[in-house]
Amino acid sequence: xxxxxxxxxxxxxxxRGSTTTEVLRxxxxxxxxxxxxxxxxxxxxxxxTLLNLISGLxxxxxxxxxxxxxxxxxxxxxxxxxFQNHSLLPxxxxxxxxxxxxxxxxxxxxxxxxRAEWIAHNLDLVQMGHARDKRPGEISGGMKQRVGIxxxxxxxxxxxxxxxxxxxLDALTRAHLQDSVMEIHARLANTMIMITHDVDEAVLLSxxxxxMTNGPSATIGEVLGVGLPRPRKRLELVSNPRxxxxxxxxxxxxxxxxxxVEAA
Amino acid sequence: MALPLLTSARPATPASTGAKARxxxxxxxxxxxxxxxxxxxxxxVALNVAPPLVVVAIILLIWQMAFQxxxxxxxxxxxxxxxxxxxxxxxxxxxxxxxxxxxxxxLTSLQRVAVGFGIAAVVGVLLGALVGQSVWAxxxxxxxxxxxxxxxxxxxLPISLxxxxxxxxxxxxxxxxxxxxxxxxxxxxxxxxxxxxxxNVAEVxxxxxxxxxxxxxxxxxxxxxxxxxxxxIGLSWLAIVAAEMLTGGVGIGFFIWDAxxxxxxxxxxxxxxYIGLVGFALDRLVAAAGVLVTRGARA
Numbered sequence: 001x002x003x004x005x006x007x008x009x010x011x012x013x014x015x016r017g018s019t020t021t022e023v024l025r026x027x028x029x030x031x032x033x034x035x036x037x038x039x040x041x042x043x044x045x046x047x048x049t050l051l052n053l054i055s056g057l058x059x060x061x062x063x064x065x066x067x068x069x070x071x072x073x074x075x076x077x078x079x080x081x082x083f084q085n086h087s088l089l090p091x092x093x094x095x096x097x098x099x100x101x102x103x104x105x106x107x108x109x110x111x112x113x114x115r116a117e118w119i120a121h122n123l124d125l126v127q128m129g130h131a132r133d134k135r136p137g138e139i140s141g142g143m144k145q146r147v148g149i150x151x152x153x154x155x156x157x158x159x160x161x162x163x164x165x166x167x168x169l170d171a172l173t174r175a176h177l178q179d180s181v182m183e184i185h186a187r188l189a190n191t192m193i194m195i196t197h198d199v200d201e202a203v204l205l206s207x208x209x210x211x212m213t214n215g216p217s218a219t220i221g222e223v224l225g226v227g228l229p230r231p232r233k234r235l236e237l238v239s240n241p242r243x244x245x246x247x248x249x250x251x252x253x254x255x256x257x258x259x260x261v262e263a264a
Numbered sequence: 265m266a267l268p269l270l271t272s273a274r275p276a277t278p279a280s281t282g283a284k285a286r287x288x289x290x291x292x293x294x295x296x297x298x299x300x301x302x303x304x305x306x307x308x309v310a311l312n313v314a315p316p317l318v319v320v321a322i323i324l325l326i327w328q329m330a331f332q333x334x335x336x337x338x339x340x341x342x343x344x345x346x347x348x349x350x351x352x353x354x355x356x357x358x359x360x361x362x363x364x365x366x367x368x369x370x371l372t373s374l375q376r377v378a379v380g381f382g383i384a385a386v387v388g389v390l391l392g393a394l395v396g397q398s399v400w401a402x403x404x405x406x407x408x409x410x411x412x413x414x415x416x417x418x419x420x421l422p423i424s425l426x427x428x429x430x431x432x433x434x435x436x437x438x439x440x441x442x443x444x445x446x447x448x449x450x451x452x453x454x455x456x457x458x459x460x461x462x463x464n465v466a467e468v469x470x471x472x473x474x475x476x477x478x479x480x481x482x483x484x485x486x487x488x489x490x491x492x493x494x495x496x497i498g499l500s501w502l503a504i505v506a507a508e509m510l511t512g513g514v515g516i517g518f519f520i521w522d523a524x525x526x527x528x529x530x531x532x533x534x535x536x537x538y539i540g541l542v543g544f545a546l547d548r549l550v551a552a553a554g555v556l557v558t559r560g561a562r563a
Contacts, residue, residue, distance in 0.1 A: 057464055075467040087461035091483045091559070100479060104469045155469075 003069070004033040004191060005054070005159060010063035012049055022217045023049050027063070029210065029220060031159075034189045038202040040250065041212030042260040047195045048084075050212075051163050054193065055081050067158060077105045080152035082162045086144040088136040088151070095132040098122060098151045105155045122154040123147075126180060142173035146180070153184065162194040166201065174198075175234065178205060186231055199254070203246045204232060211253045214260065221258060224249055344530040351534045366516065366538050373504050373515040374542070376432070380439025381500045385493055388444045392451025392492075393481060402452070413445035417503035421510055431511035435504065442503040443496035447489070454488025455481055490554030497550050501543045 010027040013020050023046040031037055039047045052058035054065055056075040064071050072079065088097050098119045106115055123129045126146040136144055145165055152160055162181075166174040178201060185192060185205075196202050202209045206226050213221040226246050228237065237243040254260075324341045331340040339347070350357065355367025395402045395409075420441050424434040462484055466476050482489070508517025516535055523531040 055468065057467060075464075076470055077468060079468075081464070081468050083461060083464065085461060087465050089462065089465070089480070089483070091486070101469055104471065104475070 003030050004035075004067070005029075005031040005193075006066040006069075007054070008064045008066060010050075010053060010060050010065065012046070012053060012058070012061050023215060024053075024219065025217045026219050029223075031191065031193065033191055036185055036192045036194070036205055036207045037210060038194045038196050038206040038208075039210045039212065040196055040199065040202050040254070041218065042214055042254065042258070043197070045212040045215045045218045047212055048163060051081075051161055051193065051195050054159070055079050055161050057081075077101070077155040078158045080155040080157035080160055082145070082148050082152045082160065082165045084164045084167055086136070086141075086148040088144055088147055090136050093133050093135055094123065094128060094139070094147050095119060097136070097147060098154050101151050102154050119154060122150045125153060125184060126150045140173075142169050142177060145169065145177060149177075149181070149184075153188070153190075158191065160190050160192045162192060164195050164197065167197070174201070179234070181205065182230075182232065199247055199250045202250060203228075203243060204234065204237065209246075209250060211250065211258075213258050222253055339530050339533070344533055346530075347528075348530040348534045351531060355538075362522075364514075366519070366535060369514060369516045369519050370538055370542055372513070373508060373517065376435050376508075376515065377439055377497075377500050377504050377546075380436040380504075381443050381497055383436075384440045384444040384496060384500070385447060387440075388447025388492065388496070389451050389482070389489060391444075392448045392485075392489075393455055393477065395448065396452035396455025396485070397481075406452075409445060409448060412441075413449070415441075417442040417499075418506050418510070421507055425511075431513060435507040435511050435513075435515075438507045439500040439503050443500035446495035446499065447492040450488045450492030450495070451485055454485030457488070458484045486558045487554070490550065490558060494547060494550045494554065497546050498543065501539075501546055505539060 007027050007029040010024060011022065012024040013022040015021075027050065029037075039050060041047050049058060053060050056065075056072055056079065059073055065073070067079070088094075089100070092100065099115075102110075102115050102119050102122075106118070110118060120129060120132070123132055126149050128143060128146050128150060131139055131143060131147075136147070139147075145168075149162075149165070165181075166177050169177065181192075182205060184190070194202075194205065203226055209224045209226060210220055211222045211224065212218050224246060226242075228240065228242055228246070328340045328342060330336075331338050332342075345352070351366055355365045355370075357365040358368070391405075395405055417438050420438050421434060424437040424441075425431070428434045428437065458481065462480050466480050471479060504515065505517035505520070508515035509521040512518050512521075516539060520532050520535050523529075523535065
């Protein structure tokens with residue numbers, strides 16, 4: 001069951017004109033099936049770049065991304081992405097946005113009726129069944145992100161990639177969505193990788209937290225196993241010594257050993 | 265368990281409030297607001313229609329006074345009414361092969377515009393998609409487009425007559441070549457402005473180029489495309505009248521030329537009015553289609 005996803009000596013540099021900037025170097029990480037991994041780091045440390053490398057939207061410079069021992073170097077629905085700014089198509093209804101993905105991924109595999117049921121099922125999973133005929137412009141930011149998650153889940157991905165999915169939301173909405181994601185993870189046992197800059201979010205949701213050093217030439221500084229039993233309850237965790245310790249470890253890494261330097 | 269409970273209770277609340285709102289909304293609408301809405305829309309119509317009517321009346325009055333005397337260069341409105349009454353009142357009479365109502369002539373011209381502009385719309389969107397997507401196509405084609413689009417419609421006519429050896433396809437070609445440029449240029453700009461997010465969605469879903477064109481590119485660029493189409497339809501209406509004056513046939517443009525040759529000035533003035541009104545209607549039609557199609561695209 002080990003090495004479901006393997007990042008093998010990955011490096012990424014961008015070249016503009018004659019200058020080459022190394023963004024990431026020597027990234028090694030093995031993720032098991034069903035694991036929830038967060039990647040945390042200061043702005044500009046290349047965590048979004050790392051997620052784009054896994055999704056295939058950006059190509060690695062050296063090294064390889066291996067999913068079930070096969071190299072992946074192009075985007076595909078088996079690595080679905082929940083984008084930071086939801087990226088729903090504004091001219092389609094909520095239902096049609098999910099339908100676009102389902103029709104593409106399951107054409108020939110499911111009948112029309114099965115697909116319709118599958119779309120409805122995924123909208124219900126994120127509690128958006130009531131808004132299926134609304135357009136993205138008519139629903140709130142949190143609801144849009146829920147639909148974005150439904151669209152990604154509906155692709156039945158091997159790995160769900162979440163790129164700061166709750167970054168643009170207010171604290172209360174964010175808490176609701178975090179609970180929804182935990183619930184979905186418990187129910188479907190997906191492998192999930194989430195980019196975040198929120199320490200509490202990382203500790204609450206993750207099995208392991210990957211902490212990135214500052215860029216340029218960022219790499220993995222430390223990997224912390226959270227080791228809290230699931231299901232986790234937000235309120236009970238606040239006083240849990242293990243939670244407090246994990247939180248402190250991440251904070252110490254981010255603000256003591258790898259402080260964000262303005263100039264960098 | 266407090267928060268998961270809250271979230272699982274969520275779908276029930278919006279659904280029930282939604283149902284309530286629907287029940288309440290119906291009696292409200294059919295009740296007292298009907299008379300008020302009728303009154304409001306009547307006032308709205310009056311506000312929009314009355315001022316132009318007053319201005320038209322004043323213009324007609326001044327015109328009548330200025331050209332009433334014997335030997336005036338242009339006919340006054342009263343003469344136009346007297347001599348071209350049949351053209352004004354009945355657009356669809358048929359008294360012979362060349363003695364037909366202006367409505368028929370406008371329809372003939374519109375038919376040519378429909379064909380020429382239809383081809384321009386399809387070719388324009390496809391060419392625009394090519395130029396908008398490929399940097400090399402843009403570098404190669406854009407300078408050529410920028411030069412060609414400044415060529416006046418009628419300058420194309422002799423060469424298209426030489427190529428097609430027939431007046432009708434030549435007129436259609438002139439319409440096409442006149443109205444295609446704004447469609448190409450606006451489509452290209454619209455496609456260049458498609459956000460990277462939509463490209464990412466398409467890549468993750470592995471949409472093929474044809475799916476990407478119809479499902480992402482066209483809807484995302486639709487507001488721009490319709491701006492181009494609106495400019496294009498205006499230009500093609502300008503071009504058809506001029507082209508028909510030279511090619512002959514049944515259209516409204518030829519009617520003006522024919523009336524000029526037989527010194528029927530009142531007929532020309534009535535025809536001008538028809539052309540203006542039809543051009544206005546075409547513009548509004550494309551604008552309305554654009555509003556309808558791009559409903560959600562700006563959200």
